[in-house]
Each structure stands twice: as C-alpha cells, then as structure tokens.
Amino acid sequence: MSTFTVVNPAxxxxxxxxxxASVDDTxxxxxxxxxxxxxxxxxxxxxxAALMRRFARVVDEHVEELAEIEVRNAGHTxxxxxxxxxxxxxxxxxxxxxxxxxxxxxxPVAGGIxxxxxxxxxxxxxxxxxxxxxxxxxxxxxxxxxxxxxVVVKPAELTPLTAVRIGELALEAGLPEGALTVIPGKGSVxxxxxxxxxxxxxxxxxxxxxxxxxxxxGCADQxxxxxxxxxxxxxxxxxxxxxLAAAAAAAPYAVFDNAGQDCCARSRILVxxxxxxxxxxxxxxxxxxxxxxxxxxxxxxxxxxxxxQQRERVQEYIDEVDVAFTGPAPDGPGFWMPPTVVLAxxxxxxxxxxxxxxxxVAVLPFDDEGDAVAKANDSEYGLSGSLYTNxxxxxxxxxxxxxxxxxxxxxxxxxxxxxxxxxxKQSGLGRELGPDAPNAFTEEKNVFIAH
Ligand code: NDP
Numbered sequence: 001m002s003t004f005t006v007v008n009p010a011x012x013x014x015x016x017x018x019x020x021a022s023v024d025d026t027x028x029x030x031x032x033x034x035x036x037x038x039x040x041x042x043x044x045x046x047x048x049a050a051l052m053r054r055f056a057r058v059v060d061e062h063v064e065e066l067a068e069i070e071v072r073n074a075g076h077t078x079x080x081x082x083x084x085x086x087x088x089x090x091x092x093x094x095x096x097x098x099x100x101x102x103x104x105x106x107x108p109v110a111g112g113i114x115x116x117x118x119x120x121x122x123x124x125x126x127x128x129x130x131x132x133x134x135x136x137x138x139x140x141x142x143x144x145x146x147x148x149x150x151v152v153v154k155p156a157e158l159t160p161l162t163a164v165r166i167g168e169l170a171l172e173a174g175l176p177e178g179a180l181t182v183i184p185g186k187g188s189v190x191x192x193x194x195x196x197x198x199x200x201x202x203x204x205x206x207x208x209x210x211x212x213x214x215x216x217x218g219c220a221d222q223x224x225x226x227x228x229x230x231x232x233x234x235x236x237x238x239x240x241x242x243x244l245a246a247a248a249a250a251a252p253y254a255v256f257d258n259a260g261q262d263c264c265a266r267s268r269i270l271v272x273x274x275x276x277x278x279x280x281x282x283x284x285x286x287x288x289x290x291x292x293x294x295x296x297x298x299x300x301x302x303x304x305x306x307x308x309q310q311r312e313r314v315q316e317y318i319d320e321v322d323v324a325f326t327g328p329a330p331d332g333p334g335f336w337m338p339p340t341v342v343l344a345x346x347x348x349x350x351x352x353x354x355x356x357x358x359x360x361v362a363v364l365p366f367d368d369e370g371d372a373v374a375k376a377n378d379s380e381y382g383l384s385g386s387l388y389t390n391x392x393x394x395x396x397x398x399x400x401x402x403x404x405x406x407x408x409x410x411x412x413x414x415x416x417x418x419x420x421x422x423x424x425k426q427s428g429l430g431r432e433l434g435p436d437a438p439n440a441f442t443e444e445k446n447v448f449i450a451h
Contacts, residue, residue: 004157004184009075009304010294010334018160021185026152026193029181033123033150034199036178041120041148045099052096052146055173059089062169066134066162073161074133075303075335077295080258084134088166091138091417091433098146098438112450118442120148121201121225125194127187127215128163129207130156130306131261131357136229137163139417140204141180143437152200153182154191158306160184187211195219202226202441206263209355209381209426216429227430227440229263230423231355232383234404235376236266236412237366240275242388246410248282251361252290252327254386254412256339259305260314260359263427264384264406264415267356268344269363270375276365280324283363287327287339294330305335305358314358318342321351324363347378355381369394373401382424386412405431 003017021029043051059066066088067081076084104116126140133155144151155163160182167182183190187207194200195218202225205215209230219226236254238247254266271279293300305311314337321342329338337359344352344362351362366372376385384406387398399407403424406414415421420434430440 004160006073006158006161007307008072009306010296012333012335015072016161018164018184020157021183021190023189023193026183026185026190027197029152029183030123030125030193030197030199032178033152033181036176037120037122037150040145040150040176040179043148045102048099048146048148049096051174052092052099052142055170055175056089056092056096058169058173059085059092059166062165063089066165069161069165070134071295074130074159074306075295076258077300077303078298079301081295084132085162087135087417088138088142091135091142094417095142095146095438098143099148102147102438102442104444109448112448114446114448117445117447118147118439119445120442122149123200124149124151124441125200125203126151126153127191127194127203127205127207128153128155130158131258131263133159134162134166136206137166139421139432139437144204144441145175145180147438147441149202149441150179151181152194153180154187154194155182155184157184157186191215192218195224196221198222200224204432205229212428227422227432228428229421229432230383230426230428231381232263232265232423232427233268233353233355233379233381234264234266234384234386235268235270235379235402236385237372237376237387237398237402238269238271238275238279239369239372239387239389239391239394240272241390242275242410243390244275244279245282247388248279249286250412251283252287252339253301255361256287256290256302256327256359259302259337260361261306261310261357263355265357266384266386266412267361268352268376268379269361270366270372271363272372273365273367280363283341284325287325287341290327290339292328292330292336292338294334302339302359305337308335310358311335311337314356314360317351317354317356317358317360321349347375353379369398373398376402376404380426383427384408384414
C-alpha cells in the first residue's frame, strides 16, 4: 500500500506516514456505507439526535488534542485550530436538532390529503481541502448524518490527521461502524471514485474552481447531486466616511488569516479616493504589527503556507508586481512568507483577478459608490466581501449590490454555522450551513392519499 508523509509546514519535519486508499479500498468503504444506510436512516429521530449530541460531546472532550494535531499538520495558529475543533463540535450540536425537525408540508388538494417527506439520499461523499480540514469536514458531515445519510469523507492528502481522529471519535461516541468513514487518499483516486461510484448519491466538494468544474461535469453523468464551494477573490470596500482606524486594523486579518489560504480572504481592498493615503498609512502599521510566528507559539497570529509548492505558486504572483510593503516572517525552515501588500495598477493584473491563496493583498482606489460596486463585481468569483461605512443606507445598497454570497458590514468575518454559506458565479453551487442545510441532503417526496 502506498503512503503519504505528512510534513509540519512550520518546520519541514515529517510528522507521520498515512496509508493512501486504492480504488478497491474506496469501493469497499462505499459499499459498507450503503449496507449501513437503511439502519441509520431508520434510527428513531430522537435517538439519532442523541447520538449526534454524544458525538459532539466526545469531540468537545478532544478539542485540545485535535487543535494540537492541526497546529502540527496544517501550521494553523493555536487560536485558529482551537476554534476549528470547536466548530466541529458546534456544527454537530446544531444539526443534532435536525432529525426531529425534518418537517414536510401538508398541501391543500381536492379529494384527499397531500403531504411531503424529506428522505435521505443514501451515501454522501465529502471531499475536503487542506486549508480548513476540520470545519469543512463538519459542514458536510454534520447535516448529512443528521438527515439520515451515511457519509464517506476524503480529506486532503496534505492534511488527513484531524479527519482520521474525528472518524475514530465518531465510533467512540457510538455511531454505527460505516455511518461515517474517513478514507485518506489521492483526489484523483478516492475523490474521483466518489464522483463515478453509482452508490454515492451526492458529492460535497470544497477546493479549486478548476477541480470543482471537473466534479460537476463528472456528476452530470449520473445526474448526481453536488455542492461546490470554490475559489474567491473577495473585495473589502472602504468608504471615506468609515472608521478608517477600525477598517485598517481589521483588514490584515480579513486576508492574512490562515496565511491567506482562505476562500473568503478579502484579497482585493478598494478604498474611496479621498481616504486612500490615510488608509494605506494605517494599514501599513497594522500589517507590520502582525505576529507571524511558529504556530506552536500561542501568540502567533499567522503561520506558514501549507507546502513548498504553495509557496512557489504564491511567489510567482509576487514576482510579477511591485510590493508596497510587507509584515514580518521568521527566517529558517518552514514555508514562510510575510504578509504582503501590493498597489494594483490595473484591474487586468493577475494579482487583481486570480485567487492567490497566500498572504498577498492588492489595493486599488475607487471614485464613488457606483464605481465601488462595479469594481467589486468585476470578477468571475463571488464568495464573500466586506464593506466599511457609517452610512446605513449606503451599507445596505452596496451589500445588496455586490454579487457575493456572504457580505459583512463593518466586520471582516461572516461564516457562522447557523447562517447560510456559499458562492455566486464561479465561487460555487448550492449553500452549506444555516438552518436549511439538512434539506440539501434529502429528496423531497410528495405523497397524495385519496379520501
Ligand atoms: P484541489 O481543488 O486540487 O483540492 C481540493 C480537494 O479535492 C483535495 O481533497 C483534493 O485531493 C481533491 N481532488 C483533487 N483532484 C480531484 C479530482 N480529480 N477528483 C476528486 N477530488 C479531487 O486544490 P489544491 O490543493 O490543488 O489547491 C490549488 C489551489 O486551489 C489553491 O492554490 C487555491 O487557489 C485553490 N483552493 C481553494 C480552496 C477553497 O477553499 N476555495 C481550497 C483549496 C484550494 P488531494 O489532496 O489528494 O489533491
């Protein structure tokens, strides 16, 4: 069996070897998930809810351990890794309320009654990327299990360790063997098999837009359901009337969190012309003050990139442009790169148009509200974005005008497990999280009963 050596991105030291599943291993796991499906579907709603809550409780008891694994495997800061493990627990708890609330409807008809049912799909495949191994695992797994599906998960090759551990915790919590199976392996082998195996009824994919398009095309062959959470090039729009100090203090965290390896990274900053110079001065101070440290240090605010390959990919973008200023970065081993600010010269530059997925932000001035919305929308992506203004009317108009799934006003963050998350345009298809997520893992069946 082939294996993959997991490397600590902050030290470049090997952490452990993980066996990679073959197509046959994947088929066996999918078939097992299908065998277990009828029993899991038929678990009484209150009992499935109790099992989900017990799963959440066991994850809660292991938050520190899971965070420690993620710090070593993904180079995430302690603060982030602890939040991420807690997010899995919270997602499980939130969706543990779903089994008893998978409501259908009663629709008025002549000659009888008409009712609808939400019925689980069967086996669901979740393909997870390396940038947020724990949250993205939980966002797919928790609502899918809650609505009565069995789940197979392919973690990213680079970051399988927390997924494998959470899979063990599910068994410890009493979930039946086969209800949730973690299958580490290559995207082109395990992930691709989720797409082609007829027993997998839905694929939830998070990753690059390029692979997402292949997944969607592959799913079309069996009219397989799919949810896609893809790339982003989100705008952070700063109006001159905003609290500029607050906006400049938040902007680095809106893009450099997780070393910029975040599909929601606000990697384009648009500043209203009269505030441009003042904002840049404030931004420079806050970028230079960032604590870019080994994530094993609990004060670290930004860690390394995930791999040497990712650092090279990001460096290619930086080599094409003039850098205005950078923040700090450690010397020595590790895939480090400082937070980097670039003044865009044209909206045609790659740095302005493409998802860099590293700690790089481009800044551009704008003239007025209409220009801000037009520039923000001048992108094939539409995942998230922020805007800073003290004018509530303008905030609403601009938030409604920007073509993106998740907008934050006077704030840099918008992903909460109890609110919907997903993209416009090439940022994705469908929504995750929020109150409706369990329904996305069901078919709605209509039944008419004659009097
Ligand atoms: P990918 O899209 O290749 O990987 C995401 C996940 O999909 C991984 O689990 C991967 O497996 C799997 N995968 C890859 N190919 C296939 C396939 N043919 N069929 C099924 N599953 C597949 O992203 P990369 O890791 O290559 O990152 C490249 C770029 O993508 C980044 O620089 C960034 O711009 C973007 N990206 C965006 C993310 C987001 O959240 N929007 C997340 C990750 C990347 P494996 O790990 O084995 O490759």
